[in-house]
Amino acid sequence: MMIWKSVVGKLWLTILLLVSFVLFVLTILLLEFFENYHVKEAEKELTKDANRIALILEQHTDNEQFKSIAWELMDESTRVVIFSNKDDYSHSPSENLSHLPASFFLEDPQLSLVFEDQPIVTKKTYLQDNVVDDAMQGEIMVVGIPLHIEEDMDGAVFIYQSLLAIKETTKQTTKLILLAAGFAIFLTTIFAFFLSTRITAPLRKMREAAFEVARGKFDTKLPMVTHDEIGELAIAFNQMGRQLKFNINALNQEKEHLANILSSMADGVITLNRDGTILVSNPPAERFLQAWYYQEGNTKDENIPGEVREMFQRAVSVEKEQAIELTYQGRTWVIVMSPLYSQTHIRGAVAVIRDMTEERRLDKLRKDFIANVSHELRTPISMLQGYSEAIVDDIAETPEEKKELASVIYDESLRMGRLVNDLLDLARMEAGHISLNYENADIPVFIEKIIRKFQGLAKEKNVLLSYKMTGQGMFKLDVDKMEQVLTNLVDNALRHTGNGGEIIIYVRLTELGLKMDVQDSGHGIPEEDLPFVFERFYKADKARTRGRAGTGLGLAIVKNIVETHHGNISVHSKINEGTTFSLFIPRISQ
Numbered sequence: 001m002m003i004w005k006s007v008v009g010k011l012w013l014t015i016l017l018l019v020s021f022v023l024f025v026l027t028i029l030l031l032e033f034f035e036n037y038h039v040k041e042a043e044k045e046l047t048k049d050a051n052r053i054a055l056i057l058e059q060h061t062d063n064e065q066f067k068s069i070a071w072e073l074m075d076e077s078t079r080v081v082i083f084s085n086k087d088d089y090s091h092s093p094s095e096n097l098s099h100l101p102a103s104f105f106l107e108d109p110q111l112s113l114v115f116e117d118q119p120i121v122t123k124k125t126y127l128q129d130n131v132v133d134d135a136m137q138g139e140i141m142v143v144g145i146p147l148h149i150e151e152d153m154d155g156a157v158f159i160y161q162s163l164l165a166i167k168e169t170t171k172q173t174t175k176l177i178l179l180a181a182g183f184a185i186f187l188t189t190i191f192a193f194f195l196s197t198r199i200t201a202p203l204r205k206m207r208e209a210a211f212e213v214a215r216g217k218f219d220t221k222l223p224m225v226t227h228d229e230i231g232e233l234a235i236a237f238n239q240m241g242r243q244l245k246f247n248i249n250a251l252n253q254e255k256e257h258l259a260n261i262l263s264s265m266a267d268g269v270i271t272l273n274r275d276g277t278i279l280v281s282n283p284p285a286e287r288f289l290q291a292w293y294y295q296e297g298n299t300k301d302e303n304i305p306g307e308v309r310e311m312f313q314r315a316v317s318v319e320k321e322q323a324i325e326l327t328y329q330g331r332t333w334v335i336v337m338s339p340l341y342s343q344t345h346i347r348g349a350v351a352v353i354r355d356m357t358e359e360r361r362l363d364k365l366r367k368d369f370i371a372n373v374s375h376e377l378r379t380p381i382s383m384l385q386g387y388s389e390a391i392v393d394d395i396a397e398t399p400e401e402k403k404e405l406a407s408v409i410y411d412e413s414l415r416m417g418r419l420v421n422d423l424l425d426l427a428r429m430e431a432g433h434i435s436l437n438y439e440n441a442d443i444p445v446f447i448e449k450i451i452r453k454f455q456g457l458a459k460e461k462n463v464l465l466s467y468k469m470t471g472q473g474m475f476k477l478d479v480d481k482m483e484q485v486l487t488n489l490v491d492n493a494l495r496h497t498g499n500g501g502e503i504i505i506y507v508r509l510t511e512l513g514l515k516m517d518v519q520d521s522g523h524g525i526p527e528e529d530l531p532f533v534f535e536r537f538y539k540a541d542k543a544r545t546r547g548r549a550g551t552g553l554g555l556a557i558v559k560n561i562v563e564t565h566h567g568n569i570s571v572h573s574k575i576n577e578g579t580t581f582s583l584f585i586p587r588i589s590q
Contacts (some may be wrong), residue, residue, distance in 0.1 A: 011199070012192040019188045023181040027174070034173050038166040039141065043122055046078070046143040050159045053080060054147050057157070081105060081158040084149055086115060100127075105144070105158055114144040114156040121145075124163070139163045202230045206237055218245035268333075268353030270304070274346065276312055278303055288353050291328040308335060308351065315339050315349050331357040380412040436478040436564060438588070443475050443514065447507055450486045454494060462499040465490070471509030476588055481561045486518070488554040489581050493520035496579070513567070513586035520580075525573040533571055534559040 079099060080092045089102040105111045114121050121144040140160050147155035205222060212220040218241050222234040262269055268285030270278055281289070292305050304312070307324055315322045321338045337351040387405045447467050458465040486505070493503045497520045506517040525533060534555050562569045565585045573579035 011195070012189060015188055015192040016185060019184060020181075023177075023184060027177045027181065030177060031170055031174060035166060035170055038169060039124065039163065042141050042161060042163070042166065043143060046141060046159045046161055047120060047122070047145070049078070049080075050143050050145045050157050053082070053159075054145050054157045057082070057147060057149060078159060078161045081160075083115070083147065083155045083158075085155050088155070100160065105156070111142060111144055111158070114146055114158075115154050117146050117154070119146070139167075199230065202234065206234070209237065209241075213241055213244065218242070218248065266355075268351075268355075270351045270353065271340070272304070272312055272349045272351065274316075274348050276304070276309055279348070284355065285351075285353050288328070288333055288355075291331060295328045308337075311335065311337050312349050312351075316346055319346065325356070331355060332360050380416045383412045384409055436481060438476050439479060440474040440476050441479050441482075443507060443509055444469055444472070446479065446482070447486075447505060450483065450490060450505070453487070454490050457494055458503070461494060461497070461501075463494060463497050464502040465494075466503075467505035467507060469507045469509075473509055475509060475514050475585075477514070477565060477585060478561075481564075482585075485558045485561050485583070486516075488558050489518040492554065493518055493522065493579070496520065497522035511587070513584055515582070515584045518581045519578060521578040524575040524577055524579055525571070526575065527573075530571060530573060534569075 081100065081102075082090050083102070083105070084090075086106060091099045106115075108123070110123050111121055121142075123142045123144075124139060125142065126139050140162050142158060142160040144156050144158045147157050149155060202222075209220045209222050220241060221238050262280070262282040265282060266284065268288050269280070269282050270285045271280040273279050289304070305326065307326060311322045311324050315337045316339055319339050321336060323334065323336045325332065325334050327333075332355070334354045334356050335351055336354075337349050339346045340348045340350055387409045391402060391405055447469065451465060451467060454465055490503065490505070497503060501521045503518070503520045506515075506519065508515045559569055562583050562585070566588075567583060567585040569581065569583040571579065571581050
């Protein structure tokens with residue numbers, strides 16, 4: 001770094017220029033003073049000498065003798081010219097020096113005034129190079145006074161002297177001043193560099209400390225070595241570092257707080273820049289983008305779906321909230337986008353993405369539930385109405401026919417009763433009004449009871465029903481409710497297993513709990529129906545054949561009973577290979 005770009009160089013140059021300017025002005029003033037002083041002194045001496053010579057010549061009659069005395073009084077640098085009158089001209093004799101001609105004095109407008117009784121005439125003038133010798137070159141001082149040797153004669157005495165001696169004195173004075181100025185500049189330079197280093201040394205430390213703070217080291221501190229403004233600046237710097245550390249920590253905490261809020265939100269959030277690029281996104285929003293990337297094959301350069309980009313452009317242009325619903329990979333998202341403002345102008349937009357798949361599914365299940373209930377009730381009601389009309393209208397003539405019609409009416413009323421009871425039980429379970437009566441049950445005995453219950457029906461359908469037990473002991477559960485669970489599962493397995501099939505109940509009793517698998521070799525459940533088998537009124541048998549199909553509430557009741565026991569149930573199935581329902585009941589504290 002060049003020195004004049006640093007604080008030291010700038011301060012040194014400023015002080016140097018200031019001192020140089022002061023010395024320059026002082027030199028000019030001193031030279032002017034000395035020159036004026038010497039000129040006045042020379043004028044005073046010349047006037048004094050001229051008066052003395054004129055007085056001597058006027059008081060003595062032997063002018064020639066006293067002229068020689070006057071010549072002796074003058075030194076070599078001073079010359080005298082005496083005019084007894086304008087035609088009588090004499091000057092101090094000198095073999096080596098030339099003199100000014102008489103015309104110089106007689107023709108000069110100012111000097112000629114002496115002949116007209118002007119008391120004293122003083123003139124400072126410049127001589128030409130060819131007028132006199134080298135000793136009288138340049139500026140001279142001429143003093144003239146009137147001379148009256150005789151009453152009818154007007155003369156004058158002129159004394160002139162070269163000012164070269166004064167110029168020499170001025171040169172010597174200038175040399176001394178320049179020497180003093182150089183010495184002063186030298187001392188000023190030393191003082192400036194000393195002062196600058198005293199100032200810049202703490203500034204360099206502050207610069208290094210500022211770079212450390214810029215790199216994130218907010219604990220950097222400066223020592224306070226002085227009690228002046230620089231020391232106060234060091235105190236302010238240390239306070240700034242502490243405040244920056246506090247503010248950065250507060251900002252980091254706020255950032256982490258906002259990041260935690262965003263990451264824990266169930267809804268997706270995407271913040272877009274003014275050009276539509278993504279600035280911030282949370283995990284739900286990432287899942288939405290991943291679904292879009294997967295469906296679109298990620299062949300485009302866009303970082304958001306085209307529909308979302310169009311909505312962003314509309315939100316920015318009209319400055320109003322926009323909403324859209326998209327479906328990717330079988331899931332439904334509702335996106336609401338609002339513009340973001342930076343004071344008076346829009347700096348981007350924020351999109352809130354809500355996964356509405358479950359809501360749409362529940363809405364569909366609600367509609368299906370109403371349709372299924374209506375369907376399940378319409379059939380028995382229609383049959384009750386039809387058969388009762390047949391009895392009223394005496395369509396059945398024989399007692400056997402009437403008994404058959406009454407039997408059908410009775411069966412359908414029982415079916416409606418079971419449907420209503422199942423709905424009430426399911427409603428109580430979902431409302432949490434069901435209570436469990438825990439008791440210690442012998443699991444092998446409990447399973448054998450279920451096997452005996454369905455053994456007759458299994459033989460009629462030529463289905464092999466058996467169980468396999470692992471582990472022995474007692475297990476605390478609600479026996480009646482668990483019997484209802486296995487009854488539903490085994491009944492479903494029998495209804496969906498053809499002749500020659502097999503149903504096996506796997507039971508495993510461990511320290512963690514009770515695990516049971518009901519496995520059949522039936523025709524299986526389609527893959528698209530597996531997520532809905534535990535929903536109310538859902539039937540894989542779309543024909544809903546009366547007699548074969550149940551009410552569609554059995555598996556929903558099973559799931560609620562198992563979850564009431566704090567357990568879980570799942571299903572696995574393949575078409576034409578069979579279905580397996582697996583449930584697990586954890587042990588409870590004795």
